[in-house]
Amino acid sequence: MKEDIISAMRAIAGEASVLTDPHDVAPHMIDWRKRHSGTAACVVFPRSTEQVSALLAYCNEHRVKVFPQGGNTSVCGGSVPDHDGNSVLVNLAKLNRIREVNAPNNSITVEAGCILADIQSAALDADRLFPLSLGAEGSCQIGGNLSTNAGGTNVVRFGNARDLVLGLEVVLADGRIWNGLRTLRKNNSGYDLKNLFIGAEGTLGIVTAASLKLYPKPSARATAMLAFDDVKDAVSQGLSLQGQFPGELVGLELISRSEFEISLKHAAKTRNPFEATPEWIVLVELAASSGTSEALTERLTDYLRDAFEEGVVRDAVVAANEQQRADLWKIRHSVTESNVREGMGLTHDIAVPTYRIPDFIGQASEALKQHYPDATPVVVGHMGDGNLHYIAMFSHDYWAAVDDKQKTQLELSHVLYDIAAAMGGTFSAEHGIGALHVPEMAKYKDAVEIELMQSIKRLFDPLDTMNPRRVVPN
Amino acid sequence: MKEDIISAMRAIAGEASVLTDPHDVAPHMIDWRKRHSGTAACVVFPRSTEQVSALLAYCNEHRVKVFPQGGNTSVCGGSVPDHDGNSVLVNLAKLNRIREVNAPNNSITVEAGCILADIQSAALDADRLFPLSLGAEGSCQIGGNLSTNAGGTNVVRFGNARDLVLGLEVVLADGRIWNGLRTLRKNNSGYDLKNLFIGAEGTLGIVTAASLKLYPKPSARATAMLAFDDVKDAVSQGLSLQGQFPGELVGLELISRSEFEISLKHAAKTRNPFEATPEWIVLVELAASSGTSEALTERLTDYLRDAFEEGVVRDAVVAANEQQRADLWKIRHSVTESNVREGMGLTHDIAVPTYRIPDFIGQASEALKQHYPDATPVVVGHMGDGNLHYIAMFSHDYWAAVDDKQKTQLELSHVLYDIAAAMGGTFSAEHGIGALHVPEMAKYKDAVEIELMQSIKRLFDPLDTMNPRRVVPN
Incomplete structure (x- = not known):
C-alpha cells in the first residue's frame, strides 16, 4: 500500500517533489513546539494546482488520508499528520508564485505556499499594505493563514484573514478545481463559498490560491506604550482610543506585568521604557496614509496628555522615532520565545x-x-x-x-x-481547532451547529480523506 | 389543501397574524416596481423565533413552499412568491425587537423585521454608528438586507452587509433553530456558517435575528461634489482619494451627466451646484470620530485645491454646512424615483x-x-x-x-x-439574484461553483420548500 502511494505521488508530482527518507521527512512530522507528531507514507510538494488536483483525485479514489501543511506553525496540532502512516502529507511550499500584484485595484493574487512576509513585501514594493501580521510571518504560508482564518496584531483595524480575501481557488476532495479567484469588492451572485473554506483547516478541500485585498501604504505612524495600575483602566482607555481613532488605530495590545517581565528577562535587546514596572501595559499604534508621523504622534500625545491628567493613565512612553517604535514592539513580539524559556x-x-x-x-x-x-x-x-x-x-x-x-x-x-x-466567549479565537481542540468543539458548541458542520463535512468530503479528525467532532 | 395550510398557520401564529383577504394580501404579492408578482395561500406574520420554527416545520412536513419577505424592496423579484398559490408568504415585520444595544462592545442584536433606519437610530441613540445605508432604508428590513448581502453608499469604508455581521440566529428548513448569535470579534471554532446564510436570500433557512457591528459615531464630516470632463479622470481621482483618506472616505459616488440632469429635472428641491453641467460628477464624503467638520473640510479642500491645480478636477463644490451637504446628497438619493419618471x-x-x-x-x-x-x-x-x-x-x-x-x-x-x-466582473453586485437573475447564474457562473451551490441547497433544503427556484439554477 505504502509503496503504491509513493509511486503514485512520484508519477504526479515528479521524483524530486516526493520525500520519503526518514531524515528528510522528520521535520514535517512534528510541530515546532514538539507537542504533536505523526507519520505519513511521504511528503509531497506539488508545484501546480493541477498537481494538487491529481493527487487529491488519487487519494480520494484509493481512500488515502491527506494532511495539508503550510509553514507548520500551528499551535493546535493542525499541521502534522496522525499516526496512520499510510497517509500523504501535502506541503504547499513549492506552490508559491505571486500571480499578480494589481496596485490600481488594491489586490494581489498569490498561491497557497507564499510566505506571509513575502506577500507583505510584494505589497510594499507596489506602494501598498497587506495588513495581515503575526509572529510567525517569516515562515507561515498564506494557505495556512487562510485555512485557519489567522488573526494577529492588525485585526482591530483590518479584520481577520477572512476579511482580507476577495476570492479563492480550491481543490476539492475529489480533485475538482473551483476557480473562485476574483478581485471584486461586490459580488452578490450566489452562495458565499469562499468563507466555508476559510477557517476549515483543509478539511473541506485544499486552498491553492487567493486574491487578497491591499490597502494604501501608511505614510505616518505613531506608537506609544501606556502604563496602568488596573486592567479595568487599561481596557476603558483602550475602548476610548478605539472611539477616537477608528480609522487609524491599527494596534492595541494588552500585556500583564508578569508577561512584560518575562519578555524583558529573556529577550535580547529589550529594555523597560518605564521608570517603575507597571501592573498592566497597553501598546498602541496609529497609522495614516496622509500627513506625517510627527503630526500623528502629536495628535496621539495630545490625547494621552488629557488621559494622563484625568488620572487613568499612570505613565506613557511615546516613540519619537523608528528605533524607539521598534524597541517598544520588540517587547511584544518577544513574548512567545521568552515564555518557552521561562x-x-x-x-x-x-x-x-x-x-x-x-x-x-x-x-x-x-x-x-x-x-x-x-x-x-x-x-x-x-x-x-x-x-x-x-x-x-x-x-x-x-x-x-x-x-x-x-x-x-x-x-x-x-x-x-x-x-x-x-461570558459569550470562545475557547479558540485565532489559533483554530486542529487536532487539539476537537474535544472542546463537542463540549462548548451548540448542538445544531455541530450537526450542520458534520453534514457539510460529509457533503464536501464523503470519504473523510481530507485532514480527518480535525475541526469537526464525530 | 389551501384551507389546511391557513388553519395550521392560524394555530401557530394566531388568527390576527394570518392574512387571507385578497385586499390585505395584495400588496405582499407584487414588488414595488410592479414587475414581479405571485400568489400564496396566506401571508403570515410570526412574532417569535419559535413561531418561525413551528411554521417551517409544518411546511417542511407538508411540502408547502415558503416565501420569506422583508420590506418587499427587492428589485430582482426576490421578495414575492411564485404562482403556485398553495404556498405561504412569511413576512418578518412583526419579529422586530431590538434585543440589545451594547455600546461598550460596539454591538447591537436585532430581530429580522427591524427596519434598517430604526437600527441606525438605535445606534445613534447609543452614540454609535450602524453604517449600512441605502435608498430603501426607511422601509427595508435587516433580515432582507442580510439575506441579500446589501451594499449601499458606505461600502467603500465599512464593507457590505456581510462585513457587519458578528452572529446570526437562523431557522432551518425543518424548523431547527441555530443560535449563532455572538458578539465576538474573533472566533475560530469551526466552519463559518453565518456567511452561508448571508446572501442566500432565504433559500437555506430564514434569518430571524442578527448581532451586528457598531462603529464610533462620526463627529466630523466633509462633503464635496467634483466635476470632470472625462470618466477616466473621475476614476483616477477617486482612486487617489481612497489612497489619501482610507480611514475617512465613507462615500465615493459616480454620476453621469445624463443621470445628474434627470435627477435635477424630476426631484423637488434639487439645484445644480455647478455653473456649467459637468460630463461626470463624483460625490465624496469623509467622516471622522475626532476633530471638527471644519478641520476635516479644510483637509479635503487642501487636497482638492492641489487636484484642481493639476488640472484633473474641472470644478469642485465643498459643502460649507449641513444644509449644503444634504443638498448635494439629495441629488444622489433622488436618482431612483427620478429615473422612474423619466x-x-x-x-x-x-x-x-x-x-x-x-x-x-x-x-x-x-x-x-x-x-x-x-x-x-x-x-x-x-x-x-x-x-x-x-x-x-x-x-x-x-x-x-x-x-x-x-x-x-x-x-x-x-x-x-x-x-x-x-473584465472579471459580475452581473449582480449588490442587488442579488431573486427570481430575475437565475438564468444569468447558469450562463455566467463557473460550473463547479454551480454544482457546489446545488449540493448545498440540497443539503439544507432537501425538499426544496425554501424560496424555491430562487438563486440556484436547476
Whole structure:
C-alpha cells in the first residue's frame, strides 16, 4: 500500500517533489513546539494546482488520508499528520508564485505556499499594505493563514484573514478545481463559498490560491506604550482610543506585568521604557496614509496628555522615532520565545466581548489561585478584538513532576474555557481547532451547529480523506 | 389543501397574524416596481423565533413552499412568491425587537423585521454608528438586507452587509433553530456558517435575528461634489482619494451627466451646484470620530485645491454646512424615483475591478450606440466598490411600442453582462439574484461553483420548500 502511494505521488508530482527518507521527512512530522507528531507514507510538494488536483483525485479514489501543511506553525496540532502512516502529507511550499500584484485595484493574487512576509513585501514594493501580521510571518504560508482564518496584531483595524480575501481557488476532495479567484469588492451572485473554506483547516478541500485585498501604504505612524495600575483602566482607555481613532488605530495590545517581565528577562535587546514596572501595559499604534508621523504622534500625545491628567493613565512612553517604535514592539513580539524559556506555559487563546476582559481576567486569576496555586497568570492579547492569550505559567521543575500532564492541562483549560463561555466567549479565537481542540468543539458548541458542520463535512468530503479528525467532532 | 395550510398557520401564529383577504394580501404579492408578482395561500406574520420554527416545520412536513419577505424592496423579484398559490408568504415585520444595544462592545442584536433606519437610530441613540445605508432604508428590513448581502453608499469604508455581521440566529428548513448569535470579534471554532446564510436570500433557512457591528459615531464630516470632463479622470481621482483618506472616505459616488440632469429635472428641491453641467460628477464624503467638520473640510479642500491645480478636477463644490451637504446628497438619493419618471430604465447592477470602470463605460456606451441607438446611457454607481448601476434609458413612448419586451431586455442585458464578465466582473453586485437573475447564474457562473451551490441547497433544503427556484439554477 505504502509503496503504491509513493509511486503514485512520484508519477504526479515528479521524483524530486516526493520525500520519503526518514531524515528528510522528520521535520514535517512534528510541530515546532514538539507537542504533536505523526507519520505519513511521504511528503509531497506539488508545484501546480493541477498537481494538487491529481493527487487529491488519487487519494480520494484509493481512500488515502491527506494532511495539508503550510509553514507548520500551528499551535493546535493542525499541521502534522496522525499516526496512520499510510497517509500523504501535502506541503504547499513549492506552490508559491505571486500571480499578480494589481496596485490600481488594491489586490494581489498569490498561491497557497507564499510566505506571509513575502506577500507583505510584494505589497510594499507596489506602494501598498497587506495588513495581515503575526509572529510567525517569516515562515507561515498564506494557505495556512487562510485555512485557519489567522488573526494577529492588525485585526482591530483590518479584520481577520477572512476579511482580507476577495476570492479563492480550491481543490476539492475529489480533485475538482473551483476557480473562485476574483478581485471584486461586490459580488452578490450566489452562495458565499469562499468563507466555508476559510477557517476549515483543509478539511473541506485544499486552498491553492487567493486574491487578497491591499490597502494604501501608511505614510505616518505613531506608537506609544501606556502604563496602568488596573486592567479595568487599561481596557476603558483602550475602548476610548478605539472611539477616537477608528480609522487609524491599527494596534492595541494588552500585556500583564508578569508577561512584560518575562519578555524583558529573556529577550535580547529589550529594555523597560518605564521608570517603575507597571501592573498592566497597553501598546498602541496609529497609522495614516496622509500627513506625517510627527503630526500623528502629536495628535496621539495630545490625547494621552488629557488621559494622563484625568488620572487613568499612570505613565506613557511615546516613540519619537523608528528605533524607539521598534524597541517598544520588540517587547511584544518577544513574548512567545521568552515564555518557552521561562517555563511550561499552558496557553489559552480565548476571546470574550471586549468590555468583559477585566471580568475574565479577575475570575480566571481567582480560579488559578484556588485550584492551581503554583501557576502564575501571564496575559498578552489583542485587546481591541477581545482576544487574550491567557497563560498558566509553571516552572519547568514543577511541570516535570506533574503526574498526568494531559489530564492536568485539560482540566485547567476547561476551568478557563467555562469562564469565557459564560461570558459569550470562545475557547479558540485565532489559533483554530486542529487536532487539539476537537474535544472542546463537542463540549462548548451548540448542538445544531455541530450537526450542520458534520453534514457539510460529509457533503464536501464523503470519504473523510481530507485532514480527518480535525475541526469537526464525530 | 389551501384551507389546511391557513388553519395550521392560524394555530401557530394566531388568527390576527394570518392574512387571507385578497385586499390585505395584495400588496405582499407584487414588488414595488410592479414587475414581479405571485400568489400564496396566506401571508403570515410570526412574532417569535419559535413561531418561525413551528411554521417551517409544518411546511417542511407538508411540502408547502415558503416565501420569506422583508420590506418587499427587492428589485430582482426576490421578495414575492411564485404562482403556485398553495404556498405561504412569511413576512418578518412583526419579529422586530431590538434585543440589545451594547455600546461598550460596539454591538447591537436585532430581530429580522427591524427596519434598517430604526437600527441606525438605535445606534445613534447609543452614540454609535450602524453604517449600512441605502435608498430603501426607511422601509427595508435587516433580515432582507442580510439575506441579500446589501451594499449601499458606505461600502467603500465599512464593507457590505456581510462585513457587519458578528452572529446570526437562523431557522432551518425543518424548523431547527441555530443560535449563532455572538458578539465576538474573533472566533475560530469551526466552519463559518453565518456567511452561508448571508446572501442566500432565504433559500437555506430564514434569518430571524442578527448581532451586528457598531462603529464610533462620526463627529466630523466633509462633503464635496467634483466635476470632470472625462470618466477616466473621475476614476483616477477617486482612486487617489481612497489612497489619501482610507480611514475617512465613507462615500465615493459616480454620476453621469445624463443621470445628474434627470435627477435635477424630476426631484423637488434639487439645484445644480455647478455653473456649467459637468460630463461626470463624483460625490465624496469623509467622516471622522475626532476633530471638527471644519478641520476635516479644510483637509479635503487642501487636497482638492492641489487636484484642481493639476488640472484633473474641472470644478469642485465643498459643502460649507449641513444644509449644503444634504443638498448635494439629495441629488444622489433622488436618482431612483427620478429615473422612474423619466422613462423606462433597464437597470444593470454590475461590478468590475474599480480601475476598469472607464473601460466598461466606454465599451458599454459603444455597444448601446450600435445595437440600441434609442437608449440613453445613464450611470450612477458606488465607484469605490467598482459597482455601477448602468441604465439603458428608453422613453416611455418608445418602450410602449417594443414588441417582445422581455426578449429585448434580456438581450440588452447580456450584451452588458458579457462586457463586465470579460473584465472579471459580475452581473449582480449588490442587488442579488431573486427570481430575475437565475438564468444569468447558469450562463455566467463557473460550473463547479454551480454544482457546489446545488449540493448545498440540497443539503439544507432537501425538499426544496425554501424560496424555491430562487438563486440556484436547476
